[in-house]
Amino acid sequence: MRSGLCPRDLLTVWPDLNPDVGTVLATLPEEGSAEFVWEAQDGTIRHAVVDDTEYQELATLVADARAACALPMYIDERHPLRRPARQRRRAARPVVTPFTPVGHRPVA
DSSP states (O other): OOOGGGTBBBBOBBBOBSSSSSHHTTSSSSEEEEEEEEEOTOOOOEEEEEEEEGGHHHHHTTOOOOOOEEEEGGGGGOOBOOOOOOOOOOOOOOOOOTTTTTTOOOOO
């Protein structure tokens, strides 16, 4: 995964998925939309944005999921564990010795 990230990519770290997928399905809001994230049997992480009219179809889609979680659609209701940004690599700094005048680059 790390090789696919670029400098300053923003990552979002969430708690572990819940292995009780049925309970997660039961916590979906009665009205409105949610983002449903699940781990498929092959280990891939998938997600879908669904509204209350699509819950039956979602339940069929994730019937064999290992684990899942439901995320609210509103940003201010989401509470990730962390949101780190990948730092860009810094260029090598010139070596500065006590004899290098300030503002001048050392001669290599």
